[in-house]
Amino acid sequence: MRSLAAISGALCVSVALVVALPQEKLATERRRTDNAGLYLLSRRENEGLASKITQAEASGANPEAACAAAQAALGETIVQTQPLIQTDVENNWSQTCIAEPRCIFQPASASDVGKLVQILDDHQVKFAVRSGGHSPNPGWSSIGDAGVLFDMSAMSTISLSEDGKVVSVGPGARWGQVSTAADSKGVTVVGGREPAIGVGGLTLGGGNFYLTSEFGLAADNVKNFEAVLADGTIINANADENSDLFWSLKGGGPSFGIVTRYDLSTVPVYDLWYAAYLYTPDQALELLDAMAQWQKGGASDLRSSVVFSIGLDSALVLMTYSAQAESPAAFGPFYQIKPLTIAIPPTNDTVRSLHDPTSSGFAPTPGRHDYRAVSSQVDAQLYKDVYEFWLVEATAVHEATGANQTFVIQHVSRNVAQQGVGWTSLVDGLDEEDDELARSVSITTTARWRELSQERGLDIDFLYMNDASRDQSPLASYGEENVQKLKDVALKYDPTQLFQNLLNGRFLLSKL
Ligand SMILES: Cc1cc2nc3c(=O)[nH]c(=O)nc-3n(C[C@H](O)[C@H](O)[C@H](O)COP(=O)(O)OP(=O)(O)OC[C@H]3O[C@@H](n4cnc5c(N)ncnc54)[C@H](O)[C@@H]3O)c2cc1C
Structure with missing residues (x-):
């Protein structure tokens, strides 16, 4: 069965901002924790569970009552109450999606999840669910102390x-x-x-x-x-x-x-050919032409894929081909552009092996991130016009705040929906109070993308959920x-x- 996202999908352009708070500030904001001490405290708290439940219920403090009831039912391995282990609280990719819940549910089985959902229903307590924690949208996989966080990390079999x-x-x-x-x-x-x-x-x-x-x-x-x-x-x-x-x-x-x-x-599929090249930002327009050419030509070879991003100080193109190969012809338009340097030399290996050089993991101190989606049909002139608009905006915000952004195009194949594209930007070195300024670049750029694509009959009303920002509505875009x-x-x-x-x-x- 074709996925809903694919049925509704088309040419998808997504934008993301990544904003990193200065390390020193985060270090002082984080609570120092001693895990052994916390477990002891939890045990002591557990001894007083019965009175805690009664107190919480009497005061109508439902989150506390729900946490206490859940811990009484499932134990402290599954239900972590205050004070929480900070590494569990903060296990999100972006600072923008970190909050301290009243307690954390760490179920080990579907049956645990079922019992915990019923407890939340009984107490009408709000909750969030976190699996990999990669959403930067505030509250998508985090919640403050009026609610409970389901941390699914123990269910990773x-x-x-x-x-x-x-x-x-x-x-x-x-x-x-x-x-x-x-x-x-x-x-x-x-x-x-x-x-x-x-x-x-x-x-x-x-x-x-x-x-x-x-x-x-x-x-x-x-x-x-x-x-x-x-x-x-x-x-x-x-x-x-x-x-x-x-x-x-x-x-x-x-x-x-x-x-x-x-x-x-x-x-x-087991074998994958791949190579990645870095370019200078002044090659951006050439690269955008090459991307559109590949999308309209080489991409009809469904084994080919391209990861495409332009930052303020460099551009990256990663090409993959799902077979053993040597310079696959599908990527012809990119071979015409001389790279600044080779990021990943042409390699024939397994699909899995590409996870090694692309692994960024979680930064020890998460940055502040956002992404944003917009869709259109493939068109080189549209890309270039929006890129030039974005460059002015992104440079101004960079100069004002030190933030960096990256412009990313994501191809959506005809085989999945209609053929399409996607976009992302990254922002670094920014303080929390600059979030809205940093986000304004992606907001105005997606608006510009939409306006120009409508004027030119290239618009597609679809927002890819995995790239959609907090104020967007991907579900509404499904029709x-x-x-x-x-x-x-x-x-x-x-x-x-x-x-x-x-x-x-x-x-x-x-x-x-
Ligand atoms: C560095 C990076 C690279 C990315 N690369 C890609 C990519 O290659 N392809 C792509 O499509 N997307 C990509 N994304 C976007 C990514 O798919 C989304 O951020 C996605 O939401 C991450 O899933 P997660 O489980 O890590 O996130 P989480 O933040 O844990 O969850 C995201 C949302 O899903 C809900 N959810 C999570 N688990 C469950 C569950 N078990 N049951 C019900 N609801 C649940 C959460 O409540 C939340 O609303 C990337 C994002 C980042 C940050």
Whole structure:
């Protein structure tokens, strides 16, 4: 079944800002923690649980009561109460999505998740779900002390079927771990291009990978979702069972339940040719021409993919080809441009091996990040006009704040939807109070992209959820018919609308 993201999708342009607070400031903002001491405190707290529950319930402080009830029911390994371990609180890719919840649920099984959801329902407490923690949107995978955080990291089991055709993965697993497991069987999964990204969030938003032109999004390759519904029941959603929920989870986001296992079909590709080159920013216009040429020509060879980004001080092009090769002809337009330097020399290896040079992991001190989506048809002049607009804006913000941004185009293949593009920017060295100024670059640039593409008949009303910013509405961009269908499914599987009312974040049907 084609994913919702793909059905609705088209030419996708996404923008991201990455803003890093100065290290010293973060160091002083972070609480120093001693894990052993915290566990002792938790144990002491646990001794007084009964009175705590009574107190909390009497005062109507539902988060406290929910945390206490959950810890009483599932124990302190699963339910971490105050004072929290800061590394667990802050295990997000971006500072913008870090908050201190009242307590942290760290379920080990779907059954734990079911019990915990019921406790939250009983106490009507808001919650957030964090798998890989890569969303920079504030509150998407974090919540403040009026709520509870589900940290899915303990559910990261990866197992392969005997025949190597299906990999079953817990939501807390990272794509690097999944591809390593698949690689050991000589197969590959369609997942995330950066190894630290979580399986949980990426798959529910779509999942754009090097092999997407050939095999679709990560969501297209899900064979079965195991999910916990609002009433705590555990169900499977696949082509035969609960197929409406199966369809909804493929790009519909977190509106329907907490996914506790993803059964992913592997794809019969093992070898990958790849190479990456760095260029100077004054080659940007040439590179944008080459990108559009590749999209309109070479990209029809579905084995080819390009990761394309232009920063304020350099540009990067990563080419991949899903077979053993030597300078694949598909990338012809790029070979005409002399690079400043070779970032990754032409390599024939496995798909998994590309995770090594692309691994950024989590910075010891997370930066402040944002990304933003917009879509259009492929057009070199449009790219160049928007790039020149962006360059002025991004340079001005850089001069004012020290922030850096990167302009990224992402190709969407005809095989997935209509052919398309995507965009990202990165910002470094910025203080929290500069967030809005930094974000203004992507906001005005996406508006400009939209305006010019509308004027030129190149616009496409689609926002890719995995690149959408906090104030955007990717679900609305799926179209009225799809939205109505999603709402019907949400009501069927969650009649009390627990997820719509209690889940933190805004990529929810109730927020449309
Ligand atoms: C460095 C970097 C590289 C990226 N590369 C790619 C890429 O190659 N391709 C691509 O498509 N995207 C990419 N993205 C975007 C990425 O897919 C999204 O940020 C995605 O949300 C990350 O998933 P996560 O599990 O790490 O995030 P989280 O922040 O943990 O979750 C994101 C959202 O999903 C929800 N969620 C998470 N797990 C569950 C669950 N088990 N059940 C229900 N809801 C859940 C959360 O509540 C939250 O709303 C990249 C992002 C970054 C920062």
